[in-house]
Amino acid sequence: MSTGLIILIAVVVVLVLMVIGIYNNLVSLRNNRENAFANIDVQLKQRYDLIPQLVATVKGYAAHEKELLERITQARTAAMNATSINDKIEADNALSSALAGLKVSVEAYPDLKANQNFLQLQNEVSDIENKLAATRRFFNSATKELNSAVQRFPAVIFAGMFGFHREPMFEVPKEERAQVEKAPEISF
DSSP states (O other): OOHHHHHHHHHHHHHHHHHHHHHHHHHHHHHHHHHHHHHHHHHHHHHHHHHHHHHHHHHHHOGGGHHHHHHHHHHHHHHHHOOSHHHHHHHHHHHHHHHHHHHHHHTTOHHHHHOHHHHHHHHHHHHHHHHHHHHHHHHHHHHHHHHHHHHSTTHHHHHTTTTOOOOOOOOOOHHHHHHHHSOOOOOO
C-alpha cells in the first residue's frame, strides 16, 4: 500500500469519526431539550389537576365571573390536548394569561381570599408556577445549547442533513410583552 493511500484512508476515517461525533452530540442535545420539556409537562399536569379544584372553590364566591372561569377551563382543555412542544408552549401561555385574570378577579372578593381551601389551592398553584418558571428556564437553557450546537461550525454543515434545526425558546407571547416589560405599580 502506498503512503498516499494510507493518508487518504486515515483522513476519511477521521472525517467519518468527526461526523459521527457531531451527530451524537446533536442527538444528545435534542434529547436533553425534550427531557427538559417533559419536566415542564409534569408541572403542567399538576397545574391542570389543581385548576378544577380552584375553579370550583372560586365558583362558590364568584358566580358572576362565569366567563373568566370558562376561559380558564377552555385554556386548560386546549393545553391538555396540545401535542407538539410548540403547541404546548402556545396553549400554556394562554392558560397562564387566563390564570392571571383569575388572580385579578379574586382581589374583589375578600371572603374568598380568607377561605382556607382557596388559600391552600392558591399556595399550591403559586408553588407550581414557581416550579414551572424553573423548568422553563432549564428548557430554554437546553434549547440554547441545542441551537448553539446546530449553528456552530462544523456542525452547521451536517445539522440540516441530519434534520436538526434551530428550535424556539419558551417565551412570553408578543401580546403580553408590553405588560411584562412595564414596571409593577406598588402602593400601600
